[in-house]
Amino acid sequence: MSEQGGAAALAPRLAEIAGHENVITDRRRLRTYECDGLTSHRCTPAIAVLPETAEQVAAIIRACTRAGVPYVARGSGTGLSGGALPSADGVLVVTAKMRRVIDVDPANRRAVVEPGVTNLAVSKAAEPFGYFYAPDPSSQVVCSVGGNVAENSGGAHCLKYGFTVHHILALQVALPSGSLVWIGDGTGAAPGYDLLGAFVGSEGTLGIVTKIVVRLTRLPETVRCLLAAFASTEAGGGAVSAIIGAGVLPAAIEMMDALAIEAAEAAVACRYPEGAGAVLIVELDGPAAEVEREYARVRALCEAAGSTEIRVADDPGERAAIWKGRRAAFAAVGRISPAYIVQDGVVPRTALPEVLRKISKLSSEEGIRVANVFHAGDGNLHPLVLFDDRRPGESERAERLSGAILDVCIENGGSITGEHGVGVDKSRYMTKMFGPADLDTMQLLRCAFDPAGLCNPGKVFPTPRLCGEVPGIGRGVHPLVASGQADQF
Amino acid sequence: MVDPLATLRKVCATVRTGEPADAVFGAVPAVVACPATVAEASEVLRAAAGNNMAILPRGTGTKLTWGTPPERCDVIVDTTLLDRVIEHAAGDLVVRVQAGLPMARLASQLASAGQQLALDAPGTVPAGPGQAGNCPAGTAGTVGGVIATGAAGPRRLRYGTPRDLLIGITVVLADGTVASAGGKVVKNVAGYDLGKLFAGSYGTLGLIAEAAFRLHPLPQAAAYVTVTCASAAAAAAAVRAAIESQLMPSAAEIDRPAPGAPVSVCLLLEGTADAITERVTRMRDAVGTGARAGVDPPDWWGLSGAGATALRIAFGPGELQSVLDAVDEAAAAAPQVLSPAIRGSAGAGVLEASLDTGPEPDTLASFVTMLRRRLARPPGWGDVPGASVTVVHAPAAARGAVDVWGPVTTAEVMRAIKDQFDPGHRMSPGRFAGGI
Numbered sequence: 001m002s003e004q005g006g007a008a009a010l011a012p013r014l015a016e017i018a019g020h021e022n023v024i025t026d027r028r029r030l031r032t033y034e035c036d037g038l039t040s041h042r043c044t045p046a047i048a049v050l051p052e053t054a055e056q057v058a059a060i061i062r063a064c065t066r067a068g069v070p071y072v073a074r075g076s077g078t079g080l081s082g083g084a085l086p087s088a089d090g091v092l093v094v095t096a097k098m099r100r101v102i103d104v105d106p107a108n109r110r111a112v113v114e115p116g117v118t119n120l121a122v123s124k125a126a127e128p129f130g131y132f133y134a135p136d137p138s139s140q141v142v143c144s145v146g147g148n149v150a151e152n153s154g155g156a157h158c159l160k161y162g163f164t165v166h167h168i169l170a171l172q173v174a175l176p177s178g179s180l181v182w183i184g185d186g187t188g189a190a191p192g193y194d195l196l197g198a199f200v201g202s203e204g205t206l207g208i209v210t211k212i213v214v215r216l217t218r219l220p221e222t223v224r225c226l227l228a229a230f231a232s233t234e235a236g237g238g239a240v241s242a243i244i245g246a247g248v249l250p251a252a253i254e255m256m257d258a259l260a261i262e263a264a265e266a267a268v269a270c271r272y273p274e275g276a277g278a279v280l281i282v283e284l285d286g287p288a289a290e291v292e293r294e295y296a297r298v299r300a301l302c303e304a305a306g307s308t309e310i311r312v313a314d315d316p317g318e319r320a321a322i323w324k325g326r327r328a329a330f331a332a333v334g335r336i337s338p339a340y341i342v343q344d345g346v347v348p349r350t351a352l353p354e355v356l357r358k359i360s361k362l363s364s365e366e367g368i369r370v371a372n373v374f375h376a377g378d379g380n381l382h383p384l385v386l387f388d389d390r391r392p393g394e395s396e397r398a399e400r401l402s403g404a405i406l407d408v409c410i411e412n413g414g415s416i417t418g419e420h421g422v423g424v425d426k427s428r429y430m431t432k433m434f435g436p437a438d439l440d441t442m443q444l445l446r447c448a449f450d451p452a453g454l455c456n457p458g459k460v461f462p463t464p465r466l467c468g469e470v471p472g473i474g475r476g477v478h479p480l481v482a483s484g485q486a487d488q489f
Numbered sequence: 490m491v492d493p494l495a496t497l498r499k500v501c502a503t504v505r506t507g508e509p510a511d512a513v514f515g516a517v518p519a520v521v522a523c524p525a526t527v528a529e530a531s532e533v534l535r536a537a538a539g540n541n542m543a544i545l546p547r548g549t550g551t552k553l554t555w556g557t558p559p560e561r562c563d564v565i566v567d568t569t570l571l572d573r574v575i576e577h578a579a580g581d582l583v584v585r586v587q588a589g590l591p592m593a594r595l596a597s598q599l600a601s602a603g604q605q606l607a608l609d610a611p612g613t614v615p616a617g618p619g620q621a622g623n624c625p626a627g628t629a630g631t632v633g634g635v636i637a638t639g640a641a642g643p644r645r646l647r648y649g650t651p652r653d654l655l656i657g658i659t660v661v662l663a664d665g666t667v668a669s670a671g672g673k674v675v676k677n678v679a680g681y682d683l684g685k686l687f688a689g690s691y692g693t694l695g696l697i698a699e700a701a702f703r704l705h706p707l708p709q710a711a712a713y714v715t716v717t718c719a720s721a722a723a724a725a726a727a728v729r730a731a732i733e734s735q736l737m738p739s740a741a742e743i744d745r746p747a748p749g750a751p752v753s754v755c756l757l758l759e760g761t762a763d764a765i766t767e768r769v770t771r772m773r774d775a776v777g778t779g780a781r782a783g784v785d786p787p788d789w790w791g792l793s794g795a796g797a798t799a800l801r802i803a804f805g806p807g808e809l810q811s812v813l814d815a816v817d818e819a820a821a822a823a824p825q826v827l828s829p830a831i832r833g834s835a836g837a838g839v840l841e842a843s844l845d846t847g848p849e850p851d852t853l854a855s856f857v858t859m860l861r862r863r864l865a866r867p868p869g870w871g872d873v874p875g876a877s878v879t880v881v882h883a884p885a886a887a888r889g890a891v892d893v894w895g896p897v898t899t900a901e902v903m904r905a906i907k908d909q910f911d912p913g914h915r916m917s918p919g920r921f922a923g924g925i
Binding site for chain 1: 733838
């Protein structure tokens with residue numbers, strides 16, 4: 001069957017549902033959506049639609065399901081694992097027009113927003129009441145809350161405040177079955193299975209979220225931000241261990257190495273201490289009395305760990321200045337390298353020094369530079385593998401190094417992704433982290449929500465599970481492998 | 490009919506006939522199997538599957554009276570031999586344990602390293618600075634049971650419930666499949682979060698065999714600020730003031746022994762020894778005159794009511810006064826007048842209503858129905874209830890006459906999930922919401 005024909009043939013029906021001005025069939029305009037933040041993977045969808053209501057989203061799903069056409073949801077398209085990579089033969093459902101902040105309810109510490117609302121817009125809406133939305137990915141000016149829900153996004157302050165899943169109280173979801181349901185009841189303590197916990201972080205494979213009830217957090221009384229320079233990442237790591245070991249739980253602890261600092265300087269002139277082998281950004285927040293004491297402790301520990309320079313923000317402007325370099329880091333490496341791969345591995349924090357040494361060694365062996373930016377407090381690394389794709393063989397070496405770094409993370413008891421998600425980017429590494437029974441069992445969830453396999457197919461799992469089959473019993477060639485739609489690892 | 494005892498003895502070293510003490514809601518299971526390893530647990534479930542036996546997981550059984558009675562129970566899989574701490578990575582603030590480990594023993598071991606699993610489910614007395622949790626023997630339960638029931642206590646306000654602290658899980662499905670999700674690092678979004686799915690699932694999806702948690706350091710100091718309020722309105726105002734103060738209480742609890750009685754409001758502050766004093770002073774000012782402070786919790790702190798019937802009410806924390814009023818109205822309107830005691834995490838929006846004697850079946854049913862109706866006011870965003878009332882435990886006759894779990898918007902999806910994970914419906918059948 002010509003799937004391309006199948007999806008394109010939906011245009012009239014989609015126009016009926018969402019209005020013809022919200023349906024895009026023009027190939028040039030569709031190219032805008034060919035990738036998300038993972039620009040190495042591109043695929044133009046057959047058709048794109050921009051619904052404005054939850055009912056429209058549900059109707060779109062029903063139309064796709066009737067036609068046997070896959071569908072993929074896209075928020076702001078800033079994801080770094082290709083979660084919003086379209087299907088060539090499918091419909092791309094873009095939530096950009098669903099961007100109302102429906103309600104802010106500070107008495108109940110919650111707000112209701114549509115999925116296209118940007119992360120930062122939620123905090124801005126809550127601020128007049130003395131509240132904010134805690135999960136703060138670096139892309140928060142642009143990224144959508146719907147996308148955050150799909151990826152269970154973290155951000156620098158997740159060390160203290162947790163991830164998106166800790167801040168969702170209810171979701172209205174357009175299910176693959178075609179119905180619109182509320183999951184959770186806004187209290188965070190609804191009876192029944194924790195479907196909120198299962199849905200958040202499911203990378204758009206279990207349905208499309210149409211309304212989100214977020215938990216609001218009281219703004220801290222005091223925020224203290226300091227930047228500490230060290231001669232090396234080892235020394236910086238020592239400070240981090242000392243801070244955690246002292247029982248202090250900062251709101252954030254970030255580290256950048258010399259190469260990352262160089263890139264940030266070139267991009268935004270952040271003026272971090274010159275010649276530093278590493279910088280640590282530590283942020284403390286909470287009641288004034290606690291913060292002052294913790295700050296004194298942290299400062300002393302940084303000095304004891306050999307910090308060469310410490311800067312403290314005395315006002316929001318200085319705080320923003322300290323964060324400027326860190327927030328710009330990913331994009332900044334584009335200034336010092338024609339191409340780069342962002343990795344997102346996690347290792348136990350105590351393994352960080354050893355892992356950084358290994359990465360450095362692997363980097364020399366491959367002759368490929370790696371800039372390191374990471375959430376030092378929770379062992380979430382973002383090695384930026386820098387290469388020149390014009391030079392023969394360098395792309396392959398960069399990929400190999402990238403994979404080797406993930407191997408190191410897994411060997412050390414970590415994870416292949418701390419916050420960016422698996423998407424298409426890392427599905428081939430899932431078998432390194434999980435066994436066949438683990439992946440099969442996870443996919444039981446997918447079978448329950450999406451037996452037809454049309455909701456963001458091909459993401460997360462390397463080999464789709466045929467729903468209803470008994471795992472572990474191989475018979476001949478897997479039909480999806482035979483038809484060329486999947487590889488088996 | 491195959492002899493269940495003989496069948497399971499082939500695969501598990503410790504198997505015995507069920508005794509009266511093993512009765513679940515009055516029904517004695519045929520067999521109790523105590524696997525000593527996850528592999529053995531897998532064999533037990535596989536063997537049970539082969540003989541269409543219904544399974545009920547059990548730790549120390551402290552929460553078996555919660556929920557609804559299982560429709561069938563042939564085998565109790567007792568996890569108390571799965572009681573090891575597998576790995577305590579203190580430097581990473583992570584612990585991996587087997588599900589049969591008693592919470593009290595875990596608390597003690599973690600405390601000796603200055604750390605804690607920040608859960609204080611009913612039955613535990615909260616740890617003082619540097620002290621292990623101290624609880625009456627056997628009432629705190631096991632790790633598996635706490636996860637399976639989602640049990641939490643006063644400090645849920647700050648730290649959340651089991652699902653918020655769980656970072657990895659290993660389960661055994663009804664067919665014997667052993668599967669893991671998550672891992673042993675806090676930041677991890679690889680794959681679906683089966684840990685959260687299993688949290689609060691009352692043993693209906695599979696056996697929880699191992700779990701990994703993120704830990705917190707034990708606080709250097711703790712202090713309790715208590716104020717007695719004459720009315721629901723005053724109590725709600727005090728709780729609201731405490732939460733809005735930016736003083737970051739770790740818990741905001743209330744206790745009201747009977748309708749019309751004064752309400753005790755108690756805030757827990759945790760932090761550094763010096764800073765605590767200043768925060769205590771400010772908190773006392775915030776919550777009103779007559780507030781007193783101390784290092785010990787009130788004697789009702791973190792304990793479940795002693796009544797034969799307990800309800801759990803969950804609501805938006807801003808609705809506290811309405812909830813207390815609704816409870817009083819429903820209690821006064823019941824066929825026989827009720828006098829529910831209210832206690833719990835007002836600041837987090839979860840309270841327990843405890844009734845001294847088991848009410849007549851009609852009385853409890855009427856009370857719960859009216860309370861649900863009163864609380865289910867749409868908050869303006871569609872048909873979401875915004876509040877829930879569940880019957881945690883009640884005497885048999887009263888429980889039989891009431892909808893224990895209440896309406897669930899996701900019943901259809903839940904049943905689809907159940908059908909995938911346990912197609913034979915043999916894992917704790919009938920124990921849960923949605924008819925599962």
